[in-house]
Amino acid sequence: xxxxxxxxxxxxxxxxxxxxxxxxxxxxxxxxxxxxxxxxxxxxxxxxxxxxxxxxxxxxxxxxxxxxxxxxxxxxxxxxxxxxxxxxxxxxxxxxxxxxxxxxxxxxxxxxxxxxxxxxxxxxxxxxxxxxxxxxxxxxxxxxxxxxxxxxxxxxxxxxxxxxxxxxxxxxxxxxxxxxxxxxxxxxxxxxxxxxxxxxxxxxxxxxxxxxxxxxxxxxxxxxxxxxxxxxxxxxxxxxxxxxxxxxxxxxxxxxxxxxxxxxxxxxxxxxxxxxxxxxx
Numbered sequence: 001x002x003x004x005x006x007x008x009x010x011x012x013x014x015x016x017x018x019x020x021x022x023x024x025x026x027x028x029x030x031x032x033x034x035x036x037x038x039x040x041x042x043x044x045x046x047x048x049x050x051x052x053x054x055x056x057x058x059x060x061x062x063x064x065x066x067x068x069x070x071x072x073x074x075x076x077x078x079x080x081x082x083x084x085x086x087x088x089x090x091x092x093x094x095x096x097x098x099x100x101x102x103x104x105x106x107x108x109x110x111x112x113x114x115x116x117x118x119x120x121x122x123x124x125x126x127x128x129x130x131x132x133x134x135x136x137x138x139x140x141x142x143x144x145x146x147x148x149x150x151x152x153x154x155x156x157x158x159x160x161x162x163x164x165x166x167x168x169x170x171x172x173x174x175x176x177x178x179x180x181x182x183x184x185x186x187x188x189x190x191x192x193x194x195x196x197x198x199x200x201x202x203x204x205x206x207x208x209x210x211x212x213x214x215x216x217x218x219x220x221x222x223x224x225x226x227x228x229x230x231x232x233x234x235x236x237x238x239x240x241x242x243x244x245x246x247x248x249x250x251x252x253x254x255x256x257x258x259x260x261x262x263x264x265x266x267x268x269x270x271x272x273x274x275x276x277x278x279x280x281x
Contacts, residue, residue, distance in 0.1 A: 001252070001281040004182035004202035005055040008281050009094050010254075010262055013050055013065025013087040013116060017043035017079035022227045023215070035218040043079060046216070047259040048112055050087070051209055052094065052101075053183065053200065059096065060103040060183065062198050062209050063256065064116030064129065069159060078112075087116045087129075101130040105185065106137045107211035108195040109145040110155040113256075118163050126163050135164050136179075138187050139172035141194035152192065152230060188213055190235025191228065197242065207252040207263075213238060216258035220266065220273045243273050254281075 001008045019042055024032040029042075036044040048065035065087050066080055074080075082089075088098060106114050117135065118126050142165070145156045164170045177185040182202055187194040191212045198209040212228075213235070214220065222239055225232045246253055247268045254263050267276035 001205070001207070003200050003205050003207060006053040006060075006182060006200065007055070008200070008207065009052040009054065010281050011050040011052050011061070011087065011090045011094065012085040013048045013090060014085050015045065015047050015079075015081040015259065016066060016112065017041075018046055020044040024219070025225045025227045025229075025232065027224055032218065032224075036216070045259045046257045047085075049254075049256050049258075049262065050116075051198075051254060052091070052096070054096075058102050059100050060105060060179075061101050061130070061133075062105045063107055063113045063211070064104060066112045067115030067117070067119065067129075067160070069115060069118070069120055069157075070111075098130050099132055101133045103179075104130050104133045104135045105179075105196065105198055106135060106161075107198065107209070107256075108141055108192055109137065109161050110192070110212070111157045111160060113211065114160045115157070117160055126159050128163060128167065128169060133169075134171050135169050136171045136173060136177075136185070137161075138185075138194035138196060139174050141187075141192065141196075142170065142172060144193040149230075152228075155192075155228070188235075188238045190231045190233075190238050191226070192230055205252070206249055207254055208242065208246060209254045209256070210242075211256055213242065214253070215256060217253075217255055217261040217264055217275060217278070218258070220264075220275065222273070243268075247273070 020038040051062045053060040119129050121127050148156050184199045185196045200207045225235050229235045246266050252263050262280045264275045265277040267274050
């Protein structure tokens with residue numbers, strides 16, 4: 001797909017598993033298990049899918065996946081798997097290296113979205129992955145991630161983002177942000193404070209990178225909201241807003257965590273949103 005001058009390239013960074021009940025909140029397992037079958041530990045298959053935008057001058061990466069800094073214990077808990085996909089491998093297969101990236105947009109700083117922003121060198125010291133890139137994040141979200149609550153502190157690993165701040169590589173934004181005439185960032189506050197969704201639009205075609213507003217296509221129904229969300233009723237209204245706009249404008253929705261579905265066009269019928277078309281870029 002091409003929007004404006006940008007070629008859009010999905011970047012599969014790896015596989016993982018999370019608890020199915022946590023991913024679907026109050027929805028009974030008998031319902032969500034049909035679309036996302038659980039393993040013997042009640043975990044469902046997920047992925048971390050980034051998106052690369054290239055116009056020949058700028059190469060912008062949205063999110064960086066889990067990365068490969070997790071301890072063996074956490075690798076086991078989350079069943080992380082880089083045997084087939086990794087950030088560096090997927091970039092290489094698309095014809096890029098980490099040095100080619102000029103901007104990294106971080107939707108938020110949870111470990112499965114910002115983990116690939118840094119890596120451990122041979123001496124176990126933290127290095128910045130994209131050495132030529134500026135990293136963009138909402139300032140209020142960075143403040144939240146730097147001082148999380150007891151409820152969500154397990155999602156934030158300082159080694160993923162503090163080196164970016166300490167080395168002056170973070171560009172802090174506040175609220176809606178127009179990167180250029182095609183790319184804009186918009187904060188939502190249900191999942192965590194000031195998470196970005198990224199809108200890529202040239203007036204004819206629009207793609208919305210949903211991050212964790214709607215992590216998977218099986219969560220399209222409005223009440224299907226993660227237990228991880230700090231403010232679920234806020235998520236409910238944010239889903240309603242963006243899904244309504246997406247249906248009206250015939251937008252493409254891009255899913256970061258859905259291992260089975262990359263993109264859809266949504267529809268609306270009898271008070272429910274549904275998948276009108278499913279496709280890959």
